[in-house]
Amino acid sequence: xxxxxxxxxxxxxxxxxxxxxxxxxxxxxxxxxxxxxxxxxxxxxxxxxxxxxxxxxxxxxxxxxxxxxxxxxxxxxxxxxxxxxxxxxxxxxxxxxxxxxxxxxxxxxxxxxxxxxxxxxxxxxxxxxxxxxxxxxxxxxxxxxxxxxxxxxxxxxxxxxxxxxxxxxxxxxxxxxxxxxxxxxxxxxxxxxxxxxxxxxxxxxxxxxxxxxxxxxxxxxxxxxxxxxxxxxxxxxxxxxxxxxxxxxxxxxxxxxxxxxxxxxxxxxxxxxxxxxxxxxxxxxxxxxxxxxxxxxxxxxxxxxxxxxxxxxxxxxxxxxxxxxxxxxxxxxxxxxxx
Amino acid sequence: xxxxxxxxxxxxxxxxxxxxxxxxxxxxxxxxxxxxxxxxxxxxxxxxxxxxxxxxxxxxxxxxxxxxxxxxxxxxxxxxxxxxxxxxxxxxxxxxxxxxxxxxxxxxxxxxxxxxxxxxxxxxxxxxxxxxxxxxxxxxxxxxxxxxxxxxxxxxxxxxxxxxxxxxxxxxxxxxxxxxxxxxxxxxxxxxxxxxxxxxxxxxxxxxxxxxxxxxxxxxxxxxxxxxxxxxxxxxxxxxxxxxxxxxxxxxxxxxxxxxxxxxxxxxxxxxxxxxxxxxxxxxxxxxxxxxxxxxxxxxxxxxxxxxxxxxxxxxxxxxxxxxxxxxxxxxxxxxxxxxxxxxxxxxxxxxxxxxxxxxxxxxxxxxxxxxxxxxxxxxxxxxxxxxxxxxxxxxxxxxxxxxxxxxxxxxxxxxxxxxxxxxxxxxxxxxxxxxxxxxxxxxxxxxxxxxxxxxxxxxxxxxxxxxxxxxxxxx
Numbered sequence: 001x002x003x004x005x006x007x008x009x010x011x012x013x014x015x016x017x018x019x020x021x022x023x024x025x026x027x028x029x030x031x032x033x034x035x036x037x038x039x040x041x042x043x044x045x046x047x048x049x050x051x052x053x054x055x056x057x058x059x060x061x062x063x064x065x066x067x068x069x070x071x072x073x074x075x076x077x078x079x080x081x082x083x084x085x086x087x088x089x090x091x092x093x094x095x096x097x098x099x100x101x102x103x104x105x106x107x108x109x110x111x112x113x114x115x116x117x118x119x120x121x122x123x124x125x126x127x128x129x130x131x132x133x134x135x136x137x138x139x140x141x142x143x144x145x146x147x148x149x150x151x152x153x154x155x156x157x158x159x160x161x162x163x164x165x166x167x168x169x170x171x172x173x174x175x176x177x178x179x180x181x182x183x184x185x186x187x188x189x190x191x192x193x194x195x196x197x198x199x200x201x202x203x204x205x206x207x208x209x210x211x212x213x214x215x216x217x218x219x220x221x222x223x224x225x226x227x228x229x230x231x232x233x234x235x236x237x238x239x240x241x242x243x244x245x246x247x248x249x250x251x252x253x254x255x256x257x258x259x260x261x262x263x264x265x266x267x268x269x270x271x272x273x274x275x276x277x278x279x280x281x282x283x284x285x286x287x288x289x290x291x292x293x294x295x296x297x298x299x300x301x302x303x304x305x306x307x308x309x310x311x312x313x314x315x316x317x318x319x320x321x322x323x324x325x326x327x328x329x330x331x332x333x334x335x336x337x338x339x
Numbered sequence: 340x341x342x343x344x345x346x347x348x349x350x351x352x353x354x355x356x357x358x359x360x361x362x363x364x365x366x367x368x369x370x371x372x373x374x375x376x377x378x379x380x381x382x383x384x385x386x387x388x389x390x391x392x393x394x395x396x397x398x399x400x401x402x403x404x405x406x407x408x409x410x411x412x413x414x415x416x417x418x419x420x421x422x423x424x425x426x427x428x429x430x431x432x433x434x435x436x437x438x439x440x441x442x443x444x445x446x447x448x449x450x451x452x453x454x455x456x457x458x459x460x461x462x463x464x465x466x467x468x469x470x471x472x473x474x475x476x477x478x479x480x481x482x483x484x485x486x487x488x489x490x491x492x493x494x495x496x497x498x499x500x501x502x503x504x505x506x507x508x509x510x511x512x513x514x515x516x517x518x519x520x521x522x523x524x525x526x527x528x529x530x531x532x533x534x535x536x537x538x539x540x541x542x543x544x545x546x547x548x549x550x551x552x553x554x555x556x557x558x559x560x561x562x563x564x565x566x567x568x569x570x571x572x573x574x575x576x577x578x579x580x581x582x583x584x585x586x587x588x589x590x591x592x593x594x595x596x597x598x599x600x601x602x603x604x605x606x607x608x609x610x611x612x613x614x615x616x617x618x619x620x621x622x623x624x625x626x627x628x629x630x631x632x633x634x635x636x637x638x639x640x641x642x643x644x645x646x647x648x649x650x651x652x653x654x655x656x657x658x659x660x661x662x663x664x665x666x667x668x669x670x671x672x673x674x675x676x677x678x679x680x681x682x683x684x685x686x687x688x689x690x691x692x693x694x695x696x697x698x699x700x701x702x703x704x705x706x707x708x709x710x711x712x713x714x715x716x717x718x719x720x721x722x723x724x725x726x727x728x729x730x731x732x733x734x735x736x737x738x739x740x741x742x743x744x745x746x747x748x749x750x751x752x753x754x755x756x757x758x759x760x761x762x763x764x765x766x767x768x769x770x771x772x773x774x775x776x777x778x779x780x781x782x783x784x785x786x787x788x789x790x791x792x793x794x795x796x797x798x799x800x801x802x803x804x805x806x807x808x809x810x811x812x813x814x815x
Contacts, residue, residue, distance in 0.1 A: 007796070009759050010745035011767075011789050013709040014737060019701035042592045042612075045386065046620040052385045059377040066377050071385065074592045074615025084591020086625055086731060128376035172700065174531035177538035177717070178777040181704035185780075189788040191796035211791035212351075213784035216365070221348035221381040228349070233733070237563060243659050243727075247561035248506040248687075250417065250473060250726060255651035260564060272795055273351035278358040278784045278809075279365035285378045286365040292734035299738070300745030304759070307749065316559040317742060 001199040005206075006309025010300040011189040014293030015182030016280070018087040022169025025089075026080035027097035029058060029105050031159035033152045035130075035144035037062060037105065038070045042079030043094050048291060049222045050090045056218055057095045057284055061102035062109070063126025064144060088289025091218065092183060095284030096165035104161030109144070112151045112159065116142050184280035186288040187213040190231070190297035193269075194305040196312075198328055201321030203306055205235050205269040208298060213276040215288030220275070223290070227273050230294025235269065236262045237295060238302040239319055348381055357787050386616070397618055398586040399647065401574045407436055409636050409646040410488035412478050412495040413656065414470035417506075418517065418725045419499035421468055421477070428494040429480060434487030436640050438495070439479040441465040444635055445604040451627065451693060454597050461522040462691035462728070464602060464631055470499075471519055471690035472727050474656040481636045481644060504725035508664055508685035511724050519690055519723040528688070528696045528721035535721070536703040538682075540775040541714030543670070546679025550670035554751055557666050558743035562659035562687070565732050569618025571657055572647025573630050575637040583634055584611045590620040595627050602631040603638075610634070622731035626658055626693055661695055661729035662687040663702075665743040670714070671751055675762045679714040680707040684740070686729075688721050693730035696721050701736030704776055708744040709785045710766040715775035760793050761804055769809050783809040 017023060028040040039058050045051045051071045059066040073079055082094065106126075113132040114121035117140055125135050133141035142150075151157045172179035191209040196202075208231055217223040240261040245252050254260035279286020299317065307313050312327030355362065366375060389395035412429075426438050441447050441463055449462040466477045480491035503517045510516055511526040519526050530536045547553050573587040589595040592612040600607045617624065633646040648657060663686050670679030684702055688695035699721040706717045732738075752759040767785040774780055786809045793800050807814040 008749065009763070009792070009798075010741070010748075011709065011763050011785055011792075012737075012741045012745065013768075013783075013785060014734070015701075015704070019697065019704055019736070042615070044590050044592060044615050044617055044620075046590060046617045047390075049384050052382055055385065056377045056380075056382055060375055063376070066382055074612070076592050076596050076610075076612045079592075081593050082591070084589075084594050084625060085620065086590055086622060172536070172703075172776075174533050175537065175539065176777070177536065177540075177703055177775070179704060180778055181701070181776060182778075184782050185709075187709070187784045187788045189785075189792035191792050191798065193796075209792055209796040211788040211795065213788050215782075216362075216379070217353055218378055219382055220350050220353065220379065222384060224349055224351040227351065237738070241563045241566070242561035243564045243654055244561050244662070247559075247662050248508075248724070248726075250506060253655050255654055257566075257650070260566065260654055262566065274791055274795060275351055275353045276357050276784060276787055276791060277353060277355075277362050278782055278787075279361055280782055281365075285375070286362075292737070296734055296738050296741040297745070299742045300749070303742065303746050304749040307753075313746075313750070315557060315746070317561065317739070 004196045004198055004309040006194055006305045008192050008301045008304025008308055010297040010304065012293065012297045013185045013187050014088065014296065015185055016092050016289035017089045017167055017183040019181045020170050020179060021167030023083040023089060023093065024164055024166035025082040025093040025097050027094065027101040027163040028080050029101040029161045031105065031148045033148055035148035036068055036070055038072055039098055040079050041071065041073035041082060041094065042076055043073050043082040043090060044085040046085050048226060050085065050094060052222065053091050053218055054094055054098045057098045058102045061099050062106050063128060065130055068130065068144060088291045091287050092283055092289045093165045095287060097163040099163065099284055101161040101163030105159050108157060108159045109147065112155055112157050113142055113147055115155060116147060116150055183282055184288050186215065186290050186293050188293055188297045190301040192298060192301035192305045194302060194309055196306055196309040196324060198310060201324035203239055203319055203324060205302060207270045210271065210273045211276060212273065212290065213278055214290045215280045215283045216277050216286035217275050218285060218287050223275065224273065226291060227294045228271050231271055231298050232263060232268060233295040234298030237318065238299045242318055346383060354791060395616060397569060397616060398572065398574055398588050398614065401586045403576050403643040405642050407481050407483060407640055407642045407644045408485040408488040409479050409481050409633055409644055410492040411476045412480065412492040414466065414473060414475040414477060416470055416499050416501060417473050417504035418502040419470050420502060421466060421470065421497060422500055423498040424478065425496040428496065429491040432487055432491040432494055434483035435480060435491040436483065437481045439465065439632065439635055439639065441467045443639065444602065446602050450601050451598060453601060459522060459692055461520055472725055474727060479632050479636060481640055506724050506726060508687050508722040508724060511722050519725055523723060526723045528692060536700045536719040538703050538706055538715055538717035538775050543679045543681050543714040543716040546670040546714040550678060551673040552671045553668065554671060554754060555666065555668035556747060556750060558746060560663050560739045560742065562662050562729060563732065564654050564659050565621035565623030567619030567621060567623055570648040570650060570653045571624055571629055573633050574643060574645045575633045576643040577637050577641055582609050582611060583637060584613060585630055587612055587614045587630055588617045588624055589614055590617065590624040594625065595630055598627040599630045599634055603634055621733045622735060623657055625731050656727060658693055658728050658730035660732035660735055661698065663739040665740065667743055667747045669747065669751060675755055675757050675765050677710060677712050677766050680712045682706050682717040684717065684719040686721050688723050689726045689728035690723060691728040693728045695729055698736040702740050705737045705740050707775055709768050711768045711772040760789055760798060760800065763789055764804050764807055769812065785809065
């Protein structure tokens with residue numbers, strides 16, 4: 001009896017946005033009288049961080065510190081339409097809508113600043129700390145708080161903007177499947193290192209090497225959390241998870257987390273992750289949707305590593321100890337019965 | 340001075356050398372001249388502190404006065420005719436306020452994609468004359484307390500006449516199989532007159548005829564639960580102006596609003612969804628299953644009503660990731676080039692369509708994986724069986740296909756004694772390639788992620804493979 005080590009690979013791509021498009025999202029943005037910009041959305045943050053990404057996209061476009069941006073979501077009485085948080089679409093759709101809204105608001109902001117400073121709006125820039133200033137003459141500047149007050153009380157202007165992103169819906173050709181399904185594709189490759197206990201059938205994933213091409217890491221910390229969490233889910237799908245362990249039989253379905261297992265802290269492999277960025281022309285600052293993709297490559301990489309370790313080819317998910325042991329038994333029978 | 344409260348972050352490194360020109364061209368910032376100021380920077384997640392200190396408010400933190408609780412009585416059969424529903428014992432349970440049946444639901448149909456013109460209307464909110472899966476909701480018990488609602492639900496008596504169930508996707512498609520859902524008339528979804536979603540690209544049979552090797556294998560998955568920390572639910576609060584305020588953990592607020600209004604047959608603006616802060620979704624919270632019946636209960640009792648799944652409902656009744664069965668047959672040349680791929684996919688929708696017809700089309704769009712294969716044939720079947728309806732889950736249509744496709748690639752490499760990464764690099768799609776769905780590929784980067792993963796894992800690739808690129812045809 002032995003611990004058998006193996007390595008397996010898998011490479012994947014993943015589409016951004018709802019299949020075939022037709023999934024719009026809107027954003028509205030306005031400045032309060034003291035220069036805080038409120039983004040109104042109806043988008044849902046499931047924990048992945050869309051509120052933070054929306055604020056970053058707005059701050060970047062406005063040229064203001066992120067502290068000047070608030071996100072108000074999700075209330076259907078006050079927020080404009082969002083199709084929803086799924087299909088790796090949140091960052092791409094909502095990010096683009098926010099950028100469009102913020103760009104319109106920025107235009108008004110610069111126009112009002114031009115009036116206040118008595119210069120041409122085209123000669124103005126933002127410095128990222130809260131000031132709008134004349135290019136090449138940095139002492140000629142105005143802070144967004146003073147500007148927003150002036151816009152409201154002196155000029156009668158709203159500093160606001162509207163944004164929407166829609167990939168127009170398309171339909172597949174029924175005969176051939178010709179279609180335009182995606183906005184862009186993200187990519188990933190996983191190398192998994194596993195150890196198989198040939199006595200118990202237990203598979204332990206020791207290490208994952210993951211390279212991800214994601215367009216642009218808008219927030220590198222959240223992107224890291226997303227890929228690491230996603231890879232964990234891939235390990236979980238590979239080794240543990242199903243509501244019907246003897247599918248297609250409906251028997252023995254788990255009803256709680258005592259019967260429905262997922263990797264605990266001791267089961268988590270060492271993860272080595274690397275980002276590549278090939279910006280998407282239609283992505284917000286080049287970003288692609290990566291939420292769903294990150295769970296996918298680890299599953300076949302683990303299946304292939306198990307084969308590499310012990311010669312058992314698992315064709316059914318999940319790769320439970322029972323399946324590994326049955327596979328090992330079948331291999332032994334094959335050796336004993338020469339054909 | 341260091342701030343002892345300043346957070347530190349785990350950061351995966353960003354490789355800046357690959358696609359350096361394209362990164363620079365796209366990374367000029369708002370004024371066209373400088374670098375980004377906020378994009379690409381670590382900004383603390385706006386809700387992190389609230390989540391870790393327990394101050395974030397989720398829908399269940401809404402606790403209006405006179406809150407009533409809803410629990411479902413569910414089918415304990417896989418497939419049966421309902422002969423009789425006896426509510427008398429349940430109504431006698433102290434604290435039970437009302438029991439809703441199908442007759443109380445104004446438009447007793449789930450219509451998830453109706454507003455964008457996609458059917459079908461194949462699923463009742465509450466069962467009418469038949470149940471088609473174990474756990475299908477039959478009647479909703481509304482009570483003063485959660486305990487009374489549970490007790491009431493347990494005391495509903497349903498008389499059934501069992502019907503033969505079918506659980507296997509290929510069995511379900513055979514002639515004479517039990518019919519799961521009369522609405523469809525057969526056990527599969529129909530795509531514009533076709534029995535499945537098809538891909539037809541090139542001539543796959545000719546490819547098999549001239550291939551050096553033909554490999555065919557089968558893959559199978561089982562349903563997977565989204566397993567969010569926070570289960571699916573809502574609290575509906577009737578307002579003084581006659582509107583309903585729905586606190587929900589839906590993944591899609593307007594989707595929930597629109598579909599709930601269609602079921603209630605009320606004007607859309609009678610409803611208001613308040614949400615946006617959710618304890619995990621993973622696709623499990625897009626089916627609009629709790630809000631409609633909770634709204635009916637709130638209107639019937641004129642009280643706030645809470646309907647939240649318990650963990651067992653979340654695991655066995657809430658729609659999981661579909662089980663899939665996939666057959667892949669490949670035509671391969673001796674040098675590893677794949678010249679033809681034929682895929683037969685069966686997606687187990689369970690008893691009702693939900694989002695599975697969409698997911699099956701998404702699966703077809705994903706084939707034959709991230710490779711340039713000149714001849715591709717795929718039949719993707721959306722099949723009805725007597726199990727919990729499957730629906731959206733992270734990557735549905737793609738995740739299980741990737742398990743099959745990438746296992747297949749490994750087996751081909753081993754059968755031909757080829758390096759598994761070189762086999763992938765040889766077949767990887769590149770910019771300008773025509774995909775099987777006839778869209779020209781752009782922005783591809785499969786070659787580069789393979790090269791980087793090989794480098795990280797210490798897997799040596801020959802110079803010719805290290806020089807390959809997604810933007811050129813070098814090395815092919």
